[in-house]
Amino acid sequence: MQFVINRDYFVQSVQHVSKAISSRTTIPILTGIKIVADHEGVTLTGSDSDISIECFIPKEENDQQLVDIVQEGSIVLQAKFFTEIVKKLPSDKIEVVVQDQFATTLRSGSSVFNLNGLDPEEYPRLPQIEEDNLFQVQNDLMKNIIRQTVFAVSTAETRPILTGVNWQVENKQLICTATDSHRLAMRKAAIETNIDELNFTNVVIPGKSLNELNKIIDDNNELLDIVVTENQVLFKSKNLLFFSRLLDGNYPATKNMIPDHSKTDIILETKGFLQAIERALLLSRDGKNNVVNFKTLEDGIVEITSVTPEIGRVTEKIDTKDLSGEELRISFNGKNIIDALKIVDSTEVKISFTGAMSPFLVRPVESDNALHLFSPVRTY
């Protein structure tokens, strides 16, 4: 194998596929990046067997030559070193030459790296995906959907299914749900598809996969192809394939958990509410439960308090935009509310309570495509 490649494109592609590579893998070949040069260009692959990422650099793009293929071939190079090397090479072109026994030479300017490569024949094949269930979402919308749900997945391995985000499609609408059983985040979005009967309910994508995908997809309005199979999901954008396995098991039914009536409704300015809870938690920084007490007062004012006996007490008063229904005293995990308020795309939120012992809803005022559900905390 021998080719000369544009450094910036190479660096970006190497960084993309590196996101799939784990240093803790038990399969030695997966610590490497697979590089394949053929007559169309150069393809890079990284994988930890849960996530696989493939990046393609074409020979030409926009009339600019990106790769000059002298001899086709393939090699696997240690990702840990290779990623750092390509970033620091001095010239805007990099020559890659593979000789006998996978001995590989990288040349750039006056730098020469001789690296011991690995046998590309040992590298596992990527999953073959049947593209029956294909739909599309804009890149920027997909980034929002991920950001607004994945923070709420469980980090505990006691119920592995909750470490993923549940994706459902019905009536050309995608419904994404994440919960760690104390809080739930749900986000809806319209999808584009040519398949009239596209419906599925139990597609659970690992939170880690979605986080890595979010780092790679560009923040633009191009369409991202999404293909769902029984045990894999594939995201396809220009020159990029991102595969993730799905989680096994049945995601819990969450629809009936969401209350359909309320006794107290409050509209608050998102930023002021967020900052008040952040201050209320300042004294419980070392505490584990992050409990905040919330109380309605007269004249449309709510009060937030938090007490840490040995340190002190915080009291915050907030003017509501609207307060209707019954008086209320409730305690909740302030950290969970902060997580949600940080990703709400709305200057005001509506909070709907059905009593001090019942889960309550936080929703953006400016759209109905998202909701957050929280369990209260018993303080006695």
Add this chain to the structure above:
Amino acid sequence: MQFVINRDYFVQSVQHVSKAISSRTTIPILTGIKIVADHEGVTLTGSDSDISIECFIPKEENDQQLVDIVQEGSIVLQAKFFTEIVKKLPSDKIEVVVQDQFATTLRSGSSVFNLNGLDPEEYPRLPQIEEDNLFQVQNDLMKNIIRQTVFAVSTAETRPILTGVNWQVENKQLICTATDSHRLAMRKAAIETNIDELNFTNVVIPGKSLNELNKIIDDNNELLDIVVTENQVLFKSKNLLFFSRLLDGNYPATKNMIPDHSKTDIILETKGFLQAIERALLLSRDGKNNVVNFKTLEDGIVEITSVTPEIGRVTEKIDTKDLSGEELRISFNGKNIIDALKIVDSTEVKISFTGAMSPFLVRPVESDNALHLFSPVRTY
């Protein structure tokens, strides 16, 4: 005690004095910030007994009222919480009120913090400093002196005296030296003083103190007052006092270590040399010795190589600006050279070798106020 204070000034002063406070102190009162309000303004103090920092906020500055003192007094508040709280308070004014039993209330906008304070009478007094040995250096020059020496102190506690930077003054010149016994950094600077006979040799300031001082002093050309006593150094700038204890013991004589002749002299472009060594070390990232081999070739070219048997080999060729004297092959710790090249204020450096087994010098070409000395590494 009761006062109302400008939030931005309060935040900055609290952050400054916090730099002296260690959470690992064995003296409970030193986990707090001491706050004193008197008729002139508010004084904050933080200390870990090695470093003590005092910040003063005057009642008025530039016709702006900064503090309104309602009642004089003092209190000690837990630094960990207090620093975070003042940063996040919602209004541009903060009211501080101390009641019985050191119970303290902070009010700002609609936020109220009730904190348990500590008895200010328990707080240790700051050292009393005789200002016999006073000299001055511009703030920005002092920052440079610190940056260009402190990186070379020893981090090992086997020879505690080497964890500090040695300061000498003779003939109105400050000479600062740091060494970990493998590399040495020296920086000279002119000082301003009214004392004709100001001379001292064995003032050793802990590296940690200089690092903290560097974070606090502004990057401007105002004069910083420096006072040296037998066991303390005091830095004084506007509204700020920074005390550090000195290290006990005799700093080793370093003057005779610096070779006064050379057999091979090379002038290199600083940035290109730095980047070549950085690349040469890429494959030895997990290695401990960071050994780089350096060799003169024909036509004013030098070659840098590094080999990590299981991973590969790097070869870098560099055009010198000038190369004179004997041929040379030498090995050295590349990481130490990188540290020095990063802080050299010169686009070119001159390297002077006196043989493969002898220490060598790296000096800026554009000034004679700094030098770096390195031991070679034996590779056989």
